Amino acid sequence: MKRILLALIGLAAGAGIGLLLGWNVWPVEYYDTEIPALHSTYKAEYAVMVGAAYQMDGDWEQAADRLAALEETDIGAWLRDLIHESIAAGQDPVSIRYLISMADQLGVRSDIMEPFAEEDDG
Amino acid sequence: MKRLLRCLFPILSGLALGIVAGLVYTWLIEPVQYTNTAPDRLRADAKREYLLLISKAYAASDDWTVALERLAGLKDPDIAATTLELAKQAIEQGKSVSTIRHLAIVASRLGASSPVVAQFLPGQPPPPPAIPASILPTVPPTALPSPTATSTPAPTAFPTLSPQPTPTPRLVFRLSSRQSICDTDRAEPLLQVLVRSSHGEDVSGAEVAVTWEAGSIHLMTGFKPELGRGYTDMVMEPGVSYTVFLTAGSEQVGGIQATPCRSSAGQRLLSTRLVFKESEPSSP
Incomplete structure (x- = not known):
């Protein structure tokens, strides 16, 4: 009985150590991740670059494909939120206009975007 | 115990x-x-796409500091070689000239170049036109004698190739207007080129060749989107005669000079604005 108890104590302690090792010390490392796994900062960066590329080549179909690679459930809403955050954070207006040019294609506009969009339109 | x-x-x-x-x-x-990864953890093809976007974003913004920060995010120990390799792949895959050029520019700024890729850098002679695979012979036109008995025997019969007529360059774009402007706002004379589709829409990424006695330069439309996606320009030197054409195929517009003119703001040099329009497709 005592042996079983000791074995159970050992098992519990071992499981705890195993979880600690597997989740914190040697976690599974992913080297081949996809765009959707990027940190939100890099996702925002990616979207700005897609917007810049769209500005350069005017190829909306390709820009839309690249945005789709983010696998956001509602890309329009995601882009709108990103634009709002970028404006609030005082980001580079040129980058914001890149994003707005894509939001326009998606039919997304808001009052906050207007001053930047007007510059773009003018 | x-x-x-x-x-x-x-x-x-x-x-x-x-x-x-x-x-x-x-x-x-x-x-x-892992839901918060960095670009260096991306799969190889996603990394390539990310790198391509960095080059395009650099072309759009001309901000090298930002481009370098983005490149650093990929944590590639030899990012220059990787970019150059991607440019070569883009050439092999027949990607657009602008895509190749954007990668070539970034590779060049990183200190990597190759003769093939360098052709796509601004200011270089135009790259040789791609030869359609359909007119390339699939076998050598003449058989060479085998140098040794052990070498692979050459094929004995070859299909003959009919002589191909020299193709006449197709005029994809035609000059639709040429305007001389005595600009009051700007002291430097500009050579402005606007490229439009047959429907009148701006064409971005069109390659404009400008030649003069002492050199040549290749411009790309779309680098100044605020002036139109089909727009590009360059400052002209007084006393130099320029010739302009589109590498995709157009007539050569010559004799463009920045001659003195008088505007309300005083003595100026004449700017020239050329508008090329895509030819209507004609039935064969």
């Missing part, structure tokens, strides 16, 4: 089993989910 061992054995056995079970659970059943 024996008693101690009797106590330790079940504890150590349990411990070992527990560790194994814990690792199995954390590595296989419920591994750490």
Whole structure:
């Protein structure tokens, strides 16, 4: 009985150590991740670059494909939120206009975007 | 001692089993989910796409500091070579001239270049036109004698190729207007080129060749989107005669000079604005 108890104590302690090792010390490392796994900062960066590329080549179909690679459930809403955050954070207006040019294609506009969009339109 | 061992054995056995079970659970059943990764963890093809976007964004913004920060995010120990390789792949895959050029520019700024890729850098002579695979011979036109008896015998029969007529360059774009402007706002004379489709829409990424006696330059439309996606320009030197054409195929517009003119703001040099329009497709 005592042996079983000791074995159970050992098992519990071992499981705890195993979880600690597997989740914190040697976690599974992913080297081949996809765009959707990027940190939100890099996702925002990616979207700005897609917007810049769209500005350069005017190829909306390709820009839309690249945005789709983010696998956001509602890309329009995601882009709108990103634009709002970028404006609030005082980001580079040129980058914001890149994003707005894509939001326009998606039919997304808001009052906050207007001053930047007007510059773009003018 | 024996008693101690009797106590330790079940504890150590349990411990070992527990560790194994814990690792199995954390590595296989419920591994750490990475949802906040950096670009350096991306799959190879996603990394290539990311790098391509960096080059395009640099072309759009001309901000090298930002481009360098983005490139650093890929944590590639030889990012220059990787970019150059991507440019070569883009050439092989027949990607657009602008895509190749954007990659070539970034590779060049990183200090990597190759003769093939360098052709796409601004200011270089135009790259040789791609030869459609359909007119390339699939076998050598003449058989060479085998140098040794052990070498692979050359094919004995070859299909003959009918002589191909020299193709007449197709005029994809035609000059639709040429305007001389005595600009009051700007002291430097500009050579402005606007490229439009047959529907009148701006064409971005069109390659404009400008030649003069002492040199040549290749411009790309779309680098100044605020002035139109089909727009590009360059400052002209007084006393130099320029000739302009589109590498996609157009007539050559020559005799463009920045001659003196008088505007309300005083003495100026004449700017020239050329508008090329895509020819309507004609039936064969």
